[in-house]
Amino acid sequence: MIHFFFESIDEIEIPSNTIKWLENLIISENRKMGDINYIFCDDEYLLQVNRDYLQHDYYTDIITFDYVKGKIISGDIFVSLPRVSENADLHQKNYDSEFHRVLAHGLLHLCGYRDKSQMEIEEMRRKEDFYLSVKPE
16 A cells, blocks of 8 residues: 655645556556555655665655565655755756656665666666656646
8 A cells, every 4th residue: 555644844635646657567567565655755854864764964855765575565765845846947857757756766666676876777767767658647
């Protein structure tokens, strides 16, 4: 089951077609749904998570904590909504597209994709682009 939480930020509406799209991504990756928590927050909240749990002292748009067991996808996905907005502007993308890219990015991490090496980054980007291309309007 996919759950949405809001910390240190105003709540936004998540359309039902976005939830279905995320569920389809999991199925397409030959995985099964466990408990997936998206925690939307501001930059400062996510910076503190980054410091406390990863010992990193920098801003980021997303942090994924993986609780996957076999093919059952579970995890906590923290997303800074202001950072998503800033990245959309920086990359000259619309907010909706960048928002969905980040949602997919977190799930793809839970499906086993990484983004440390250049090859991994390119594969992650291809997967994100593919799932964005099949997102319902």
